[in-house]
Amino acid sequence: MAYDNENYDFDFGDMDFLDMSYRPTTSDEPVIAPPPVSMKSPAAATSVAQFSFGYRSPEVVTLDFDDEPGPSTRVTPPRKVKSPVKTTKATKLAIPENVPFSELASTAFGGSPTKAASASSTSVEYEFFGVYCLISRSPVPNYKNRCYIGYTVDPNRRIRQHNAGKHAGGAKKTSDRGPWDMVCIVHGFPNSVAALGFEWAWQNPAKSRRLKLLNLKKKPKESQFAFRLRIVCHMLNTDPWKRLSLTFRWLIPSEEIPFPTEIPPPKHVTKRYGLVEKQTVDVPQTVAGFQRISDCYLCRKPIESLSQFVRCQQIALCSTAHFHMTCLAEKILREASEFEDALFPIEGRCPRCFSSWQWGQLITDQRALIAISTVAKDNLKIAHSERLIPRSGKSTS
Ligand SMILES: [Zn+2]
Numbered sequence: 055m056a057y058d059n060e061n062y063d064f065d066f067g068d069m070d071f072l073d074m075s076y077r078p079t080t081s082d083e084p085v086i087a088p089p090p091v092s093m094k095s096p097a098a099a100t101s102v103a104q105f106s107f108g109y110r111s112p113e114v115v116t117l118d119f120d121d122e123p124g125p126s127t128r129v130t131p132p133r134k135v136k137s138p139v140k141t142t143k144a145t146k147l148a149i150p151e152n153v154p155f156s157e158l159a160s161t162a163f164g165g166s167p168t169k170a171a172s173a174s175s176t177s178v179e180y181e182f183f184g185v186y187c188l189i190s191r192s193p194v195p196n197y198k199n200r201c202y203i204g205y206t207v208d209p210n211r212r213i214r215q216h217n218a219g220k221h222a223g224g225a226k227k228t229s230d231r232g233p234w235d236m237v238c239i240v241h242g243f244p245n246s247v248a249a250l251g252f253e254w255a256w257q258n259p260a261k262s263r264r265l266k267l268l269n270l271k272k273k274p275k276e277s278q279f280a281f282r283l284r285i286v287c288h289m290l291n292t293d294p295w296k297r298l299s300l301t302f303r304w305l306i307p308s309e310e311i312p313f314p315t316e317i318p319p320p321k322h323v324t325k326r327y328g329l330v331e332k333q334t335v336d337v338p339q340t341v342a343g344f345q346r347i348s349d350c351y352l353c354r355k356p357i358e359s360l361s362q363f364v365r366c367q368q369i370a371l372c373s374t375a376h377f378h379m380t381c382l383a384e385k386i387l388r389e390a391s392e393f394e395d396a397l398f399p400i401e402g403r404c405p406r407c408f409s410s411w412q413w414g415q416l417i418t419d420q421r422a423l424i425a426i427s428t429v430a431k432d433n434l435k436i437a438h439s440e441r442l443i444p445r446s447g448k449s450t451s
Pocket residue numbers: 350351352353354355377378381
């Protein structure tokens with residue numbers, strides 16, 4: 055069997071801070087979306103999903119993701135417990151560009167990286183949480199041009215599974231109804247909770263509390279996919295998703311169709327083309343490869359751990375611009391007169407060098423640093439690794 059045996063894209067690393075209502079089963083799609091909260095109980099309908107941005111109310115930010123199914127439960131910060139960032143040896147995938155997935159042999163994708171972290175880990179992978187849309191290329195009229203929305207942490211592996219059928223980890227709904235093309239993906243979610251909520255709402259615009267008032271219906275001459283694209287464009291303009299640093303990626307650039315003119319994605323949504331490549335960051339192999347994090351550039355007080363830490367993304371040029379997450383978020387929000395309305399900024403500029411970044415980039419960077427610190431502590435036997443970051447901080451891909 056050429057396929058790896060991972061049936062699920064669900065990021066088990068996140069499970070320990072979810073009060074589990076997600077339970078992937080062995081026979082269906084990788085993640086079973088529970089019914090919307092409003093269907094469970096009236097009381098649950100008003101509950102609020104939380105996930106950590108490490109900001110406000112000690113270490114937790116509340117984002118109202120109550121559209122989503124499972125995360126109606128309270129989520130506590132994932133800090134310092136096993137980081138969900140996978141620690142692996144960097145794996146370079148040789149993936150041909152701009153070829154429809156359905157025309158690719160499974161071997162074209164190379165193997166999936168192993169999940170086991172080991173003493174020889176030389177890099178950690180940046181986390182990836184994406185929600186994609188498939189289009190069926192089935193010759194059967196009933197299935198042709200059908201769309202399927204799904205969640206993944208590894209789109210290259212996932213499309214292979216869909217096209218291999220359910221015995222290889224593909225979803226029941228896509229098994230024997232393909233081949234499928236993974237046309238586009240929205241990524242950049244801060245964690246699986248946010249991505250799964252997005253997936254559910256994209257699948258269920260008529261049930262989603264945030265979307266149902268829009269009464270989105272497929273127009274007579276609209277293709278299935280054009281309708282799905284219109285839905286996602288509405289979502290990208292709707293709270294809470296419009297506050298995330300998301301990327302819209304045309305995985306198959308030749309399949310691009312124009313965004314609906316009445317509702318294009320907001321300008322902070324990055325548009326990209328081509329397949330997703332795994333991004334990794336190196337783990338220094340000696341203590342000398344690490345530096346201690348500086349005091350907060352804004353309040354001048356020490357930053358006690360990486361869970362409170364974000365840094366300027368001009369890592370080489372602005373290497374001492376380190377911040378308490380709370381200090382930086384507050385400064386940027388106050389400058390934009392958003393402090394009363396928002397919990398974290400969408401984008402901002404470094405107070406030291408004025409380079410700009412999206413908040414999501416800072417969080418992705420921070421979570422990778424936490425993973426590095428875990429490797430450093432466990433494998434390099436570096437004590438107090440939670441206050442150390444790699445001296446170079448150079449990322450590779
Ligand atoms: Zn501070």
